[in-house]
Amino acid sequence: MPQMAPLLWLNLFIFFCISLLIFFVMNYFLPPNSKTKPAFKSSKMSSLNWKW
Template sequence: MPQMAPLLWFNLFTFFSITFMLFFIMNYFLAPYNKIKPTSKTQKTKKLNWKW
């Protein structure tokens, strides 16, 4: 029945959009973040003195 085709495409589109949004929401909240480790103040970086 060709009359049912728009309803089928609408259901597929809603299912796809819901799963797409769910995927991005889960990636946003569950993704392991790369945290920048701050260097401690007790650790001094050695600066090279190029002037003799």
């Protein structure tokens, strides 16, 4: 039914807004992942000169 199309788009828009709001709230309140130090760290790999 064509007359139902605006209601469908309204529901999709509301769902999108709520999802976006939840995304921003979670990004604001949840801390970022802390970078753990790798178990294997070679000093040779970190001091390589990549310029030929």
